Amino acid sequence: MKKSDLVLGLYILAAIVFLIVPIPSLLLDVLLALNIAIAMIILFNALFSREALDMSSFPTVLLFTTIFRISLNISSTKLILSTGDPGNVVRTFGEFVGGGDLVIGAIVFLILILVQFMVINKGSERVAEVTARFTLDAMPGKQMAIDADLNTGAITDTEARERREKLQAESAFFGAMDGATKYVKGDATAGLIITAINIVGGLITGVMNQGMPMADALQKYTILTIGDGLVSQIPSILISLATGLLVTKVSKEADLSEVLVSQLFSIPKVLYIVGGALIFFGIATPLNVIVFCAYGAAFIICGRMINAKIEESNIEDEVAATEDNADEIRKPENVTALLQVDPIELEFGYGIIPLADVNQGGDLLDRVVMIRRQIALELGCVVPIIRLRDNIQLNPNQYVIKIKGIPVSDGEILFDHYMAMNPGYVEEEITGIPTFEPSFHLPAIWITENQRERAESLGYTVVDPPSIIATHLTEVVKNNLSELLSRQDVQNLINNVKEANETLVSELVPKQLGVGEIQKVLQNLLHEGISIRDLVTIFETLADNAAVTRDTDVLTEYVRQSLKRAISNKYFPNGETTSVVTLDPQIEQEIMGAVKQTEQGAYLTLDPEKTQGIMNSVRDEVSKLENLGRNPIVITSPIVRMYFKKLTSDYFKDLIVISYSEIDTNVELQSVGMVTS
Structure with a gap:
C-alpha cells in the first residue's frame, strides 16, 4: 500500500471513529489545529492555481474535509457537555476571539455564520450551478470546434485528443462542483444548529447535573459553545472561500495575483480620477484630511509611473518590430516549409468562402469531418487531413481538389442556387441554367430557391452547393485513397x-x-x-x-x-438475382498463355489486335448491363481475374471484375452475355 493511500484511509477512518468514540481534549486540540491547517492549504492552492482543473479533485476533498470537521464538532460537543473542558483550542477561541464576553462572542459568531451562509455559500452555489449548465451546453460546440481545427490542420491528432480529454474533464469537474457546493451550504446550516443545541444542552447540564447558577452556566457553556462554533466555522469559511475562488476562476494564462494587478492598475486615467476624488473628499468634507489626501497622492503617483512604463513599453515594441522587419528582410527565404505537400487540398474562390465560414452559417468544415468518418466506416481507412483554403487566383465560384499538390478535379457552383438533376422519369422539365454534376458528369440545371419546391414535386433530385462540393470531394478521395x-x-x-x-x-x-x-x-x-x-x-x-x-x-x-462475404454484400446485396457478364474460357486460356513472369512481377504479352477485339466485346456486353440499369460486372475464373482487370483498367475505369471464388454461395447470378474476341 502506498503512503498516500494509508494517510487518506486513516484520515477517513479517524472521522468515522470520532463520531462514535470520545477523544481526550489534548488529541482534540491537535486535530483542530490540523483541520485549520488543511483548510488554509486548500484555500491557498485554490488561490494560486492557474485554472480550475489544477484542483480537479476538489469536490472529493470538500466531502472529506466536511465529514472530518463535523466529526470534530461532535467530539468537542461531547467534551463540552460531559466534562466542560473541550481543550485549549476551543477555550481560546471562545475567550480570546470572542473577547471573553458573551455578547461580543455571540455577535462575532453570528456575523461569521451570516457572511458564510448568505454571501460566500450562496454566491458560490449559484456560480457553480450556472457554470455547470453552460459548460455542458457548450460541449457540442467546443467538440465541433476541435474537429474543425483538426480538419484544417490547425492542431494535430494528439492536441485534438488532449483537448477532448480536457473538455470532458471540465464538464465532469463543474458538474461535480454543482453538487459539492451543497456540502458547504449544509455544513454552515449544521454548524448553526449544533451551536444552538450546545447552548441549550450546556444550560441543562450546568444547572441540573452540576448545580450551577443559571448565569454561571450560561456564561461558561455559551462561551465554550461559541469557541467550538468559531473553531469549526473558520476552517469552513476558508474552504467556502476556496470553493468560490475555483468556480469563479477564469484566467488560464497567469496567476490570479498577476491578473488582478494587471487588470485593476493598468489604466493611468482611472488612477488619476480616483486620486483626485480622494483628495477632494479630504479637503471638501470633514473626513480625515491626512488619510484621504495621502491615498489620493499615492494613486496619482502610481498612475504617473504606470503611464511612463506604458510609453516606454510602446517605444520598445516599435523598436523591436522595426528590428524584426529588418531581420526578416535580411534573412534568406526558408524554403523547407515550401517543400511540404498536403495529401488532400480543397481550394476555392472567394465566392465560396461563406460556405466554409462558420460565422456566416457555413457548414462545409463539418461536412469535411463527416467525409473522413464516412470513408473510415465504409472502407476502413483513415483519410489524411483535408486542407481547406481560399485562392484568389480562382474564379469566384470555382473550386479545385488537389491530391499531393496536383489538381485532379474541379467544379463550379452558383451561390444561392440549387442543382437539379433528372433521375430519368421526370415528365415535365423545369427551366434553369444548364450544367453538369461534377462528381459523375451527369447533365443538370441550376435553379433558384423559389424553384426548389416545384422541382422536387416534379421528381428532380435537388442538391445544395455544400452537398455538391462534399459529394465531389468524397468521390475524388475514394478514387485516390490507394495512393493516399x-x-x-x-x-x-x-x-x-x-x-x-x-x-x-x-x-x-x-x-x-x-x-x-x-x-x-x-x-x-x-x-x-x-x-x-x-x-x-x-x-x-x-x-x-x-x-x-x-x-x-x-x-x-x-x-x-x-473477403468474399463482404464483396458479395457490396455488389450483390439482398440476395437478389444479379445480371452479369462472363468471360469466354477460350479468352481466359489466351490471357494465361500471354502471362510472363519476371522478378519484378507478371505482365501480359497479348497481341494488340487481340486486345482490341476483347475490349470491343467488353464494351458491347457492358452496354447491355447499363441498359438494364445494372453495374458493369464481369465474372472470371480466379486465376485470370487480376490479369483481366489490369488489361481492362486503361479502357474501362468503372468496370468491376470478380472471380467465382469471391462470390458467396447464396448469390444467384444471371449471365446476359459473354466476352469473346
Missing part, C-alpha cells in the same frame, strides 16, 4: 490490430511480410473499392499464404477470396 495510404498509415493500422491480436501481428510482421508489402496489398484492395476494415481477416490470410508467395498481386487475390 502511406507506410505510416499502414503501421498505425497494424498497431491498432496488435492491441487485441498480438500473436497474429507478431507472426506476420516483419517475419513474413514487411510494412511496404502489406501496404501494396491494401492499396490493391482500395484501388478496386474493397474495404480493408476487416484487417484481422486480411492479416490472417496474408500470414497463411506469405510462406507460399510474396507476390503482392497474388496475395491480394487470396485476400479477396477470404
Whole structure:
C-alpha cells in the first residue's frame, strides 16, 4: 500500500471513529489545529492555481474535509457537555476571539455564520450551478470546434485528443462542483444548529447535573459553545472561500495575483480620477484630511509611473518590430516549409468562402469531418487531413481538389442556387441554367430557391452547393485513397490490430511480410473499392499464404477470396438475382498463355489486335448491363481475374471484375452475355 493511500484511509477512518468514540481534549486540540491547517492549504492552492482543473479533485476533498470537521464538532460537543473542558483550542477561541464576553462572542459568531451562509455559500452555489449548465451546453460546440481545427490542420491528432480529454474533464469537474457546493451550504446550516443545541444542552447540564447558577452556566457553556462554533466555522469559511475562488476562476494564462494587478492598475486615467476624488473628499468634507489626501497622492503617483512604463513599453515594441522587419528582410527565404505537400487540398474562390465560414452559417468544415468518418466506416481507412483554403487566383465560384499538390478535379457552383438533376422519369422539365454534376458528369440545371419546391414535386433530385462540393470531394478521395495510404498509415493500422491480436501481428510482421508489402496489398484492395476494415481477416490470410508467395498481386487475390462475404454484400446485396457478364474460357486460356513472369512481377504479352477485339466485346456486353440499369460486372475464373482487370483498367475505369471464388454461395447470378474476341 502506498503512503498516500494509508494517510487518506486513516484520515477517513479517524472521522468515522470520532463520531462514535470520545477523544481526550489534548488529541482534540491537535486535530483542530490540523483541520485549520488543511483548510488554509486548500484555500491557498485554490488561490494560486492557474485554472480550475489544477484542483480537479476538489469536490472529493470538500466531502472529506466536511465529514472530518463535523466529526470534530461532535467530539468537542461531547467534551463540552460531559466534562466542560473541550481543550485549549476551543477555550481560546471562545475567550480570546470572542473577547471573553458573551455578547461580543455571540455577535462575532453570528456575523461569521451570516457572511458564510448568505454571501460566500450562496454566491458560490449559484456560480457553480450556472457554470455547470453552460459548460455542458457548450460541449457540442467546443467538440465541433476541435474537429474543425483538426480538419484544417490547425492542431494535430494528439492536441485534438488532449483537448477532448480536457473538455470532458471540465464538464465532469463543474458538474461535480454543482453538487459539492451543497456540502458547504449544509455544513454552515449544521454548524448553526449544533451551536444552538450546545447552548441549550450546556444550560441543562450546568444547572441540573452540576448545580450551577443559571448565569454561571450560561456564561461558561455559551462561551465554550461559541469557541467550538468559531473553531469549526473558520476552517469552513476558508474552504467556502476556496470553493468560490475555483468556480469563479477564469484566467488560464497567469496567476490570479498577476491578473488582478494587471487588470485593476493598468489604466493611468482611472488612477488619476480616483486620486483626485480622494483628495477632494479630504479637503471638501470633514473626513480625515491626512488619510484621504495621502491615498489620493499615492494613486496619482502610481498612475504617473504606470503611464511612463506604458510609453516606454510602446517605444520598445516599435523598436523591436522595426528590428524584426529588418531581420526578416535580411534573412534568406526558408524554403523547407515550401517543400511540404498536403495529401488532400480543397481550394476555392472567394465566392465560396461563406460556405466554409462558420460565422456566416457555413457548414462545409463539418461536412469535411463527416467525409473522413464516412470513408473510415465504409472502407476502413483513415483519410489524411483535408486542407481547406481560399485562392484568389480562382474564379469566384470555382473550386479545385488537389491530391499531393496536383489538381485532379474541379467544379463550379452558383451561390444561392440549387442543382437539379433528372433521375430519368421526370415528365415535365423545369427551366434553369444548364450544367453538369461534377462528381459523375451527369447533365443538370441550376435553379433558384423559389424553384426548389416545384422541382422536387416534379421528381428532380435537388442538391445544395455544400452537398455538391462534399459529394465531389468524397468521390475524388475514394478514387485516390490507394495512393493516399502511406507506410505510416499502414503501421498505425497494424498497431491498432496488435492491441487485441498480438500473436497474429507478431507472426506476420516483419517475419513474413514487411510494412511496404502489406501496404501494396491494401492499396490493391482500395484501388478496386474493397474495404480493408476487416484487417484481422486480411492479416490472417496474408500470414497463411506469405510462406507460399510474396507476390503482392497474388496475395491480394487470396485476400479477396477470404473477403468474399463482404464483396458479395457490396455488389450483390439482398440476395437478389444479379445480371452479369462472363468471360469466354477460350479468352481466359489466351490471357494465361500471354502471362510472363519476371522478378519484378507478371505482365501480359497479348497481341494488340487481340486486345482490341476483347475490349470491343467488353464494351458491347457492358452496354447491355447499363441498359438494364445494372453495374458493369464481369465474372472470371480466379486465376485470370487480376490479369483481366489490369488489361481492362486503361479502357474501362468503372468496370468491376470478380472471380467465382469471391462470390458467396447464396448469390444467384444471371449471365446476359459473354466476352469473346
